[in-house]
Amino acid sequence: MLAYIIRRFLLAVITVWAITVLTFVIIQLPPGDFVSIYINSLQSSGSQVSFGQAEAMRAQYGLDQPMTIQYARWMGMMLQGDFGMALAWNKPVKEIIGDRLVLTMVVSISAIMLTWMIALPVGIYSAVRQYSFGDYAFTFIGFLGIAIPNFMLALILMYVGYKYFNMSIGGLFSPEFENAPWSLAKAGDLGKHLILPAVILGLAGTAQLIRIMRANLLDELRKPYVVTARAKGLAETRVILKYPVRAALNPFASTVGYYFPYVVSGSIIVSLVLGLPTVGPLLLTALVAQDMFLAGTIVxxxxxxxxxxxxxxxxxxxxxxxxxxxxx
Amino acid sequence: MDNGHAERQQPILSVRNLKTYFFQDEGLVRAVDGANFDLYRGKTLGIVGESGCGKSVTARSVLRIVERSGRIIEGEILLRREDADGQIDLLDLTKLDAESRLMRSIRGKDIGLVFQEPMTSFSAHYTIGNQIAEAVGMHLKLSKEQARQRAIDMLRSVGIPKPERRVDEYPFQLSGGLRQRAMIAMALSCDPSILIADEPTTALDVTTQAQILALLEGLQRERGMAIMLITHNLGVVAEMCDQVVVMYLGRVVEKGPVDQIFHSAKHPYTQALLLSIPSIESEPRVKLPTISGSIPHPYRRPNGCPFHPRCSQAMPGLCDAQVPTLLPVGPDQEASCFLYHQPVEPA
Incomplete structure (x- = not known):
């Protein structure tokens, strides 16, 4: 068992290394670099940048070096915990990402928790009462959830929330807490604002997970060990929760892995619509500006x-x- | 103790005219359509028939664990049991709510079930000990530690070596034979008066089969429980059973003591079944007789006697028009066939 964990861990380390290489290459792929984009934007606003200035900037950021050296320097910096400068902001990457990364995790984890909390009981209900009215109703809502694009739902819910519930919408904080230091009141405010993004980001995944749970549990319910458990005289609820549900839980465990990037990358548009201070929108701007340190760090x-x-x-x-x- | 003796002669379980139908979108399936038999303490009753003849549904009806689309629509299942004050009473299981506390206290406690698939009838997610101790703790009101000890004792009594270690192992760590022994240990862990064994040896190899059957016989001598042995293997019946019930398409076609069934079977279906067993005296390289045709589709039952389309002695105009009933054809022996009885109401 220990050997298995160690093997898995080593594989994880190798995978992370491969990701750094890929990240680096992909960000370098588009023609030009940050400096050329920066100069372009300066020129379009009317100012002139000399060739010498451009070269000096390249040298400052190490952009004149060959790719391998650039990669080695970048890795060296990363390992020391220095993520470089966000070129467009002229601030350290760490400063820009810091809070946003934490908030991203808070939003994603809330979405995942919500997904589980809904998908588990509803999936069980739908399987145990297959073809009942409730099963059909949940299936209908579930397909709606899969079919409606996230951002659309975000717009609708924002409108409804604003118009009928007088909720402050958009963002993760009320204006008075935006730049306030962390306190219980601020955390409470965050909690209130979290509901909408969590519901929107979690809905499609919830619908999928309900279908998976239902299908898995239907398979398990037909297996002989369920009959054995009934024949022992256990109460029906206990029979179902202890045996087939336990066996059908695997997809819940495996979602932990793939669900997180799914929520983050799938949330860019929703985050823009909802004005969430998460890394999604930041990644988009960084990629557009070819800000390699920022984009590289996020990816x-x-x-x-x-x-x-x-x-x-x-x-x-x-x-x-x-x-x-x-x-x- | 004359009274006690008389009590012992009473059947511990009587199934009377049991009908379990499945109501499905495709149509009605009469899985069990009038089953009658009795179970006696210390005796083994064999229920034989081809696949799909209603043997397993009969067993599940007795335990009241028939799947949702199936319902007992008629008949009685009378269980003789001692109630809390030591009083003997007769309980009709068909009248109980399948989910009621009383019915659940009967499942696993008064009636144990062992069935076909030793591979999948344990859950792979819990240890053997956990799964046995669960029932013990619940029915016998034992503490966790006592229940575990009982599980170990039970594993030892069914001949599993090193039970202290096996109790903490998972089902997939045991061989098929050991797993079936563990299953028997679980079924008997609360000392039931009835054991239902639904094809207990079908999935095992021949040597293991013989061991499991010997184990069941030994345990029955020790504990005196009644065994309801469901099988399609007539060899197993000959070896184990005292009484035999032959079922065809949900109906009992013949029943009687094992010797009479084997030596003077009356119903053409029983006779055909017996002919299809290879005998040591039969000539080599000669095809065994088979029963012509196959079991009718469950949605399209033949009229009259359900066996008449495959019966070599069917009488046109009678067997395909009227349903025979189970009537005596010898001492203790009954068959449901017009060869021996005139129709009760002439056509």
Missing amino acids: LMLGILTVFGTFVSDLILMWIEPRMRMEG
């Missing part, structure tokens, strides 16, 4: 979080699946 962070999420879901799977524990 790398997402990559690492995905790998970490997968590692965690492997551990959870091992915990709920004795066969893996024994044979891994």
